[in-house]
Amino acid sequence: MTAAPTSVAFDGPARRSAPVTRPSWRSLLPWAAGPVWIIAACVTWRWPDADDFPDTTLLAGLFLAGGLVLLLAAALHRLSARAPWAIALGVGLAAWEIAQAKLLWLPRPFFGTPQDLLDVFVTDWRKLGDSLLHSLALLVVGYTIGSLVGIAVGVGLGRSVRFRYWVQPVIRLIGPLPPVALLPLAFVLIPSSRVASEALMSLAAGFPVAILTWSGIAAVDPAYYDVARTMGARGRFLVLRVALPAATPQIFVGLFMGLGASFAMLVVAEMLGVKSGLGFYMQWAQGWAAYPNMYAALLVMSVMCTGLMTLLFRVRDHVLKWQKDGLKW
Structure with missing residues (x-):
């Protein structure tokens, strides 16, 4: 008597086990x-x-x-x-x-030590905060005035032949001078050391802003002006609605350069003339060999500068929304 053959069930080809994914070191x-x-x-x-x-x-x-x-x-x-x-x-x-x-x-x-640096912020935060406010006030006034004047001068250089004839030689003579070299003369001519420092910071910021604004205005396609004139546009409209928007990328390059120059002028002015601010605090700390205080002031100044630069980048990104591949900060 033969045994019945055993039936073998075939489920198809053998299933392969899924590979085990190991987390990468990143x-x-x-x-x-x-x-x-x-x-x-x-x-x-x-x-x-x-x-x-x-x-x-x-x-x-x-x-x-x-x-x-x-x-x-x-x-x-x-x-x-x-x-x-x-x-x-x-x-x-x-x-x-x-x-x-x-x-x-x-x-x-x-x-x-890290403890020394932390102790400065714990015990001397009032003086550091007061110095930061003085530096910010000095920088904002000088940089804002210089930027506005630089934009106005750049527009005049780019749009008016007569204005360019008289102003360009002055800019070529004074603009490339380091504002620090004019510090002794400014303190003699201007009684207030604070006003003298603001004037020099305005000069430091205004020169690159004026040159880059001029470059942007000069690079505007003349066809844009022709189209606007055929629609009845006047001089103010051509400047505010045609020239300035087209030159805005170049203007922001000048604003960034002017902000960096203003930072340098701020520190020199506070160390040599203005009796307040982070630069003055650093000089005071060095005189008393309080090097942790000096390093703390440097850290605060670094945060202030990078914060203002970040703010300017945010403004640029908002104004130039159409630029997709702009530099990110």
Whole structure:
């Protein structure tokens, strides 16, 4: 008696297991930033200082808070692009803490510790804030006046032959001069050191703005003016609605250049003449060998300058919405 053949069920070709995707090291970077800052906090708190430095516990707490914030940002997928910089900053601060606060490798008082810098912001924030407000007021007045005058002069150079005949030689004579070279003369001719500094900052900002505005106005296609005239446009309309909009990209280039020149003139003016502001604060700190205060003023000045530059970029991006490939800050 033969056994019945066993039936074999065929489900078709054997299924292949799906390949296991392993996370790349780039996807793990956001999760590494937080632990780096937490390790920096542990090093700051547990490793004894080489000297009696202030605010060590507060600094460790700030590092710990930064690490927790970075972990939260990684969990919310908000840290992918900035993760390498967050890691580098945490490693740099930890290295600075170890090299100076724990081992004293660099000579003091020229090189301070993170605790020294933090102590300046904790104890001297009023004077730093007052210096920042004075610098901002001085810069805004000088830069605004210089920019407006520069745009007006640039329009005149680009639109009027007679105006260009008389003004161009003056610009060629005075414009390329560094405004710093005119500082002693300005303090002699203008009794107020503040007004003299604002005038020099206006000159520093006005020259590049005038030249770039002139270049933009001169580059406008004459056909635009012809079309506007056939529709009844007058001189003011041609300037405000044809020439200036077409020259706006060049004008913003001049505004950026003028802002950088105003920054340089601001520091020199405050160090040599104006008795207030961040430049004056830095000179005062250097005179008393308070180098952490000087570094704190440098940090505040850097934040102020990059903040104003960012604001100008935002204004440019809003005005020039049609530019898709413009430089991003």
